[in-house]
Amino acid sequence: MGLFGFGKKKDKAPAAEAAAPAMNREEVLAKIEEAKAKVASLEGVARANALIELGKLHADIDQVDEAIAAYEESLELNHVMGKASSSLVKLYNKKRAQAAEAKDDEKIKYYLDKVNEMLALSKDSLRGRA
Numbered sequence: 001m002g003l004f005g006f007g008k009k010k011d012k013a014p015a016a017e018a019a020a021p022a023m024n025r026e027e028v029l030a031k032i033e034e035a036k037a038k039v040a041s042l043e044g045v046a047r048a049n050a051l052i053e054l055g056k057l058h059a060d061i062d063q064v065d066e067a068i069a070a071y072e073e074s075l076e077l078n079h080v081m082g083k084a085s086s087s088l089v090k091l092y093n094k095k096r097a098q099a100a101e102a103k104d105d106e107k108i109k110y111y112l113d114k115v116n117e118m119l120a121l122s123k124d125s126l127r128g129r130a
Contacts, residue, residue, distance in 0.1 A: 028061045048078035055087060064091055081125045089118050 023031070035054040042050050055070035068091050074084040092114045099107035 023060075025061055028057055032057045045078050048074040048084075051077070052084050052087075055084065059087065059091065064094060067091055068095075075121075079121075079125070081122050085118055085122065089115055092118070 032054065035050060035057055039047055039050045039054055051070045051074035055067045055074065058064075058067035058070060068088065071084040071088045071091070075088070078084075092111045096108055096111035096115070099105075099111060
């Protein structure tokens with residue numbers, strides 16, 4: 001064992017305690033409908049936060065385009081970098097990878113540009129320009 005415990009294997013906490021029980025697709029679809037109703041009744045930052053939850057639900061069942069739409073609307077309402085922006089980057093990269101697999105250069109460029117826009121937004125936010 002090295003100095004300061006480097007190289008020592010850490011005991012892992014049981015994953016079962018940390019993980020919430022997974023919902024099946026029908027349960028997620030029901031939650032999506034509830035979230036859509038909630039989004040429709042809210043405005044401003046509360047609506048942006050509800051859209052983040054809606055985006056997460058869509059992403060959970062691999063409805064990537066719907067998740068992207070919810071996260072993008074959330075960012076339009078509330079320009080704060082956080083869950084929506086980080087989730088968008090992951091989803092844009094997923095779409096870019098799918099486009100690469102399909103050898104669709106136009107979509108590859110489109111999603112690469114989207115990732116770059118998020119990076120620029122993040123930098124502007126850090127610089128206080130957002």
